[in-house]
Amino acid sequence: MFLRVINPNTTAAMTAKIEESARAVAGPGTRLDAVNPSMGPASIESHYDEALSVPGILTEIARGETEGVDAYVIACFGDPGLDAARELARGPVVGIAEAAMHAAALLGRGFSVVTTLDRTRGRAHELATRYGSPCRGVHACDIPVLELDKDPDVLDRVVALGRTALHDDDSDVLVLGCAGMADLAEKVSAALGVPVVDGVAAATLFAQSLVTLGLRTSARSEYAQPPPKAYTGILRRFTV
Amino acid sequence: MFLRVINPNTTAAMTAKIEESARAVAGPGTRLDAVNPSMGPASIESHYDEALSVPGILTEIARGETEGVDAYVIACFGDPGLDAARELARGPVVGIAEAAMHAAALLGRGFSVVTTLDRTRGRAHELATRYGSPCRGVHACDIPVLELDKDPDVLDRVVALGRTALHDDDSDVLVLGCAGMADLAEKVSAALGVPVVDGVAAATLFAQSLVTLGLRTSARSEYAQPPPKAYTGILRRFTV
Amino acid sequence: MFLRVINPNTTAAMTAKIEESARAVAGPGTRLDAVNPSMGPASIESHYDEALSVPGILTEIARGETEGVDAYVIACFGDPGLDAARELARGPVVGIAEAAMHAAALLGRGFSVVTTLDRTRGRAHELATRYGSPCRGVHACDIPVLELDKDPDVLDRVVALGRTALHDDDSDVLVLGCAGMADLAEKVSAALGVPVVDGVAAATLFAQSLVTLGLRTSARSEYAQPPPKAYTGILRRFTV
Amino acid sequence: MFLRVINPNTTAAMTAKIEESARAVAGPGTRLDAVNPSMGPASIESHYDEALSVPGILTEIARGETEGVDAYVIACFGDPGLDAARELARGPVVGIAEAAMHAAALLGRGFSVVTTLDRTRGRAHELATRYGSPCRGVHACDIPVLELDKDPDVLDRVVALGRTALHDDDSDVLVLGCAGMADLAEKVSAALGVPVVDGVAAATLFAQSLVTLGLRTSARSEYAQPPPKAYTGILRRFTV
Amino acid sequence: MFLRVINPNTTAAMTAKIEESARAVAGPGTRLDAVNPSMGPASIESHYDEALSVPGILTEIARGETEGVDAYVIACFGDPGLDAARELARGPVVGIAEAAMHAAALLGRGFSVVTTLDRTRGRAHELATRYGSPCRGVHACDIPVLELDKDPDVLDRVVALGRTALHDDDSDVLVLGCAGMADLAEKVSAALGVPVVDGVAAATLFAQSLVTLGLRTSARSEYAQPPPKAYTGILRRFTV
């Protein structure tokens, strides 16, 4: 089985960290790599960034299809390009927000999300609504994505924010709202005594599970391959 | 007041038709033009097409901001790139699906959408949920977007489909689910005796109304201008 | 085009203020007047007041139909009598709560309402649910409707309440929850830096827009003219 | 205990039938009468009718308060004036739609409503949403309210419609959607083998139960007595 | 009419208290007793307790069916075994949570629940969702069920918690979230000035009302008698 984790931003250091998190949980029979597009934003912290990451994500999916990838993980908590990626890929595609939210739903009555910038909270709520998830609050630590690795106080701030979130939202599970937090899950859980879900690891195992189950995105109507047509100045995979 | 209607696909004939529909309702004091990106798909009939239309839409918003545009309409029924466009533009941005759905809510208890391809129905339902709209069904006439102008039976097929939709969904209003149907509203309404909403005209007047009201997208948090950062190989407006 | 704004209470000073707000935004080609019933409560601050305002509203609609009115605005934030008015009028009827809520939905992720008395908050929430609007809270300044013009601290109190509302509800847009606050929108917006929606102006433009679009309430079933029958001691328009 | 059932229309024959249905279930210690306003529509088959019935209902409530009535039933399936009546009355007020829907929820997974005219269906759905009730469909027999007593085929038509409703909606309970159908419940139930709820009887027992429980409408905020003010040309109970 | 109230735990003192509360409201023509199973937990304060109370409840229902019981009340706020009991009993079965929540919905805009242990709050929310009830919060006084009778401060603590709940949740009605609080309703209501609903009394009257109305659980499909089959080591009523 060949899994590919796509980091939708262009920051290679973050790709490496994501790959580490995914590899730590993938089964022994699973080949796994993590990639990032060469085109797009250095980090994703707005709808604008998210929108501009999608062509790069789709390029990576298109490439993966030629390389025999069996399933993909999109490793940004906004689940950018997920619907389009599902049309493009033969195998399943799992977003880290959806994976984390579905996993959290198996572990308690309700969860809180701890994320980076305040402005990204609306998108997290929107996804929770789409996925039918018992999300009770989204809390921002106000650390930009690319500072997560540099700020020595990140763990303390996330733990403190998580504690507040559990109390204020009356939640029993935490979800980390950024792929760049993947390395914090275990430590935050130890500090707070509740399950803490990292979407990168969760999505990796859910993607692996779907492949093992022989399941892939339905091609019955909405997610069938896009109809061929002319594309100008952009990805042309389906051009007539 | 300067309004710009963006046709997210690259088909100039469709842009012209959209401009005509928008101009027919804009007030005498309103300067209005319609544009389409030079980059992107010839029509939008999948999540993939929609995703690939967004960079072009954002390019047009960025250009409009330098030209003094006061408000924008995004003239594709999937409302592609709406959130990102709102971050980018100083003035309001209105999608034709949201405009049509809000207008329809003022006219009856529930509405049905008549659209092009079956595969686009999921997105229309998703938008209705997001907008809190009383959408009771989405029905496809199975005519591709770029055939709408060529197929001599389009009106008959849309009328027949609309009649079925009103009955099956118990709706009292119809919404046309494609910018390429803008010219059909009046005729379908005459044939079926119910209000028929064309999103292009509705969005034009709602955008004009918001400008008259002095209202623009809130910049309090989520829709503030995106934080500056490096963008590789794609729009760079906010690059540091 | 002939628009009529109905102030559902009997206080002429408030009617005048409402007319001013509506006229300020109506297009040059629009004839507009504001009226109030001769029958009913001096202000609307309870379900009881609202119920007793409806016969007066319907009387004004009935009169307007004989005078060639093209569309109506009902200028009370409880949207009293809206369904009945839609059955009676040939043209569209727009409530100021629904207009404000639909407009606010175009401007941000979620809005808060600032209203007069605490007891009116339940109705505002109920309307937000009906309209599918992203209302995150309704806050009362505890100033009776007819004191809004007399209390010199109204602006300060509404600004302070609005600031609290934005923070507590995590909203990015404010909606003014009373027609008597129509003159405050611009100043509150300037003070708080977010869009502030006055329903009177919004409803005026939405009504004008619907007329321009050639759209009126569906008469397919629910909102058709009421069946004729005997009415005793009250409006008899449809009496057999 | 003194219960009063208010038939909101002016048709005395229907009041008599409603009284009979209510009396059949009221306990031996309960004094019960049924009244109708002298003002208003002969039957209620539109939002317009409903709106015009409310002043009469409130007049009856005001009169009842002077006569020592302990609780009221509003015997029209649109639950007209319910909120206003709750502000006015010291004791509880129960609508027949809410009573029927709450009762039905105790008897099965989901119910269907069988009502009179097609145009009243929207209101029934709206009430089911407000009450959080598992209503799966509303079906019209197309018999006007005042024909229910005259049409010899009423029972057969309601039974046939109920059968269709149970099947199409996959319901296990029926609710009769008009006070004028109160006498049909037992026969329809016998014919279809499912529980059939008449709101008049259900509301009578729920009102009686609330009085026995010592419960009345909360006067904490929204449903407190209306603030006194001037009322012109209409009920003046709270006039200053 | 013969009503039976089942206390699902094995504590006879609590059964006696419940019987007192039920008898105080049952009509003169109603024979009523309260029972508890000989098998099960001493009190119900977890999902585990609730699950283990169900066989005992069903045993009591089975016994009641042989004794001519017309309707049952299940007197634990988690409404344990309600669906199964409905399959088993010929007459209606009413849970105290559902009765209290439906009653509360007739008395105000929204209610808060005051309950025992924090851990039971999730179940109360789940039931409110199932019943479509306007529950705005569930608050725990942290007094174990079997301490309710022993702790001299119970009333003060419930009053204080109720006051907080009304304010924080903006509710106008309180619901007591434990059968063991049945004796507090009147005093808490007197202290707080809002309606306070005890589910035991409410369910008793609703069950009595359903019998008077001739209504019983629908046996159309889901709640029909269970299909006969082999049961090993547990209740065998339907064993082939």
Place this chain on the structure above:
Amino acid sequence: MFLRVINPNTTAAMTAKIEESARAVAGPGTRLDAVNPSMGPASIESHYDEALSVPGILTEIARGETEGVDAYVIACFGDPGLDAARELARGPVVGIAEAAMHAAALLGRGFSVVTTLDRTRGRAHELATRYGSPCRGVHACDIPVLELDKDPDVLDRVVALGRTALHDDDSDVLVLGCAGMADLAEKVSAALGVPVVDGVAAATLFAQSLVTLGLRTSARSEYAQPPPKAYTGILRRFTV
């Protein structure tokens, strides 16, 4: 890692089939067995059966805790006893309905469930609501659980029913609504060309994934170990 799949009924042949389905997907490093209680119903086809299966399930969990089981699957589509089991087990517990529904949500826009008896459909809908899942319909093939292995037409009937379900519900994914159908997934998928989810296999992999992720049910409040107390005549694990 040690996983245990609990078949909640007492039919050993079905346990064997479930074990086969689970083993086929479990990873090489996973020890897995399937068990069934010695107490309870031979199959689960009613709320009554479900309720009576729970003590047996909990007995198996209690035993598993002494044997070092890391995670459990409850292999009945009603997810019986899931909340109680989560309180009892140290590791995660996954129901096959929740697993199937979460998996299906990753594969398309909406799914239909194909199940055994008509009367079980209500429970499936209730679970879909609880899990926030995009379930569009539940369809019964009217084959009792224990006939699934004996009826030679099962596959044909399930395929035919699935085809109807996909069309009528406009779904793109199927979910098998009974553990006894676990062996049909691949064949039904081949016949219909859509993903078909067997909950037994899905739950096995989700449980395995949660263990790999180091995640277990939150013990913060609701799902903590039950408070110790007296249990009479039934499981006593937590007895004081």
